[in-house]
Amino acid sequence: MMRRGCLLGIIAAIVLALGSLTWLLGGWYWGGPLEKDASFLVPDGASLKSVSEKLEREGAVSSASGFYMRARIFGAGGSIKAGEFSLPAGASPSRVLSILQGGEAVRRFVTVPEGMPSIMVYERVMGQSLLTGSVAVPPEGSILPDTYDFERGESRQAVLLRMQTAMQRTLAELWEKRSPDTVAKTPQEALILASIVEKETGKPSERRLVAGLYSNxxxxxxxxxxxxxxxxxxxxxxxxxxxxxxSEIQAINDYNTYSMVGLPKGPITNPGRESIEAVLNPAKTDALYMVADGTGGHAFASTLAEHNANVEKWYTLRKARGDF
Known part of the structure; x- marks a missing residue:
């Protein structure tokens, strides 16, 4: 009887152990309660316990204590990353922890196109509802046009600082590689002239030629x-x-290059890398004049007579199109 009782006890213990293991593993690898994909935000400095409680509150796991316990057992010592994460519908607790530890944060982007002036950069950054805080309009020419990623809840000032740091680094890098043919005496002069080149032509192939013309x-x-x-x-x-x-052509101010010789007092937009490169390595040309040619580009000339002929062609084309 004793042997039979011991055997039954052993069997009961095994069954209990198997049941416990099934409960432990099933609660970790089986699907979770999320009915649809959801965004989940992990604050900076959040602990595993606080994240577990937040996951339960937002319906991503059934039990905060169960998730916390299993994460301590199966989490392999990895830390949870701060940021915004996308949790798929039905994600198991194991998958949830893997996402939070793997750094698969949701990436959001704001794009500054080449030639976007600072007032419009300001409006674009302020229009990002997932950013926080306020900023002033950045100085013209201080932003490098590019696509920048940001996280939900990040400050607008931090995003602008990345844009400005990128411009500072790019300008310094390109200045070191400048050609002796550049007319720019300082990085700031290069930035000012590049901003004019950026606004004057939408054709990348023309940038160095336009830069050469203005250098002349x-x-x-x-x-x-x-x-x-x-x-x-x-x-x-x-x-x-x-x-x-x-009246605007004749206006006298620090920017109007129809009423002054030399560069304006500052940039007139945020030039891209290619326009800065063009100014620092302009094309060798004798061109002094240019006018639109109707194709999105320009007709270049080295003499006023040649330029006047190009202007006449442009006016004839515009009249034929009904522009005036």
Whole structure:
């Protein structure tokens, strides 16, 4: 009888152990309660216990204590990352922990196109509802056009600082590689001229030629006569939405290159890397004039007579299109 009793006890213990193991493993690897994909935010400095409680509150796990216990057993010592994570519907506690430990954070992006003025960068950053805090309009030319990622809850100031740091590093890098042919005497002058090049042509293939043309005019003391420098004081770089008036062409200010020789006092937009490179390594050309050619590019000329002929062609084309 004793042997039979011992055998039954052993069997009962095995059954209990197997049941406990099934409960332990099943509660870890079986599907979870999430009915649909959900976003989950782990705050900076959050502990495993506080995250477990937050997961239960948001319906990602059935039990905070059960998740916490199993995570301590099966978590392999990995730490939970701060950030925003995407949890799939039905994710098991094991999968949830893997996501939170693996750093598979949701990445969000804000893009600054080449030639976007600072007032519009400001509006774009302020329009990101998942960022926090407020910022002032950044100095013109201080932002490097690019795509930047950010996390939910990050400050707008931190995002702008990354954009400005990227410009500082890029400008310093390109300045060190500048050609002796560049007319820019300082990195700031390169930035100013690059901003004009950026606004004057939408064709990447023209950038170095436009930079060469303006370099020639600066060396010879000829006014740059760049239309975007007329517009900047009026709109801070936003589209004018109409033709430039004669009074605006004649206006005297620190930006209008139709009424002054040399560079304006500062950038008129945020130039991209390629426009800065173009100014620091301009094309060798004798061009002094350019006018739109109707294809999105420009017709270049080295003499006023040749330029006037190109202007006449442009006006003839515009009349044929019904522009005026």
């Amino acid at each position: 005019r600066l060396r010879q003391g000829i006014m740059l006569q760049a239309d975007p420098t007329i517009i900047y004081p009026i709109t801070k770089g936003k589209p004018l939405g109409r033709r430039i008036r004669q």
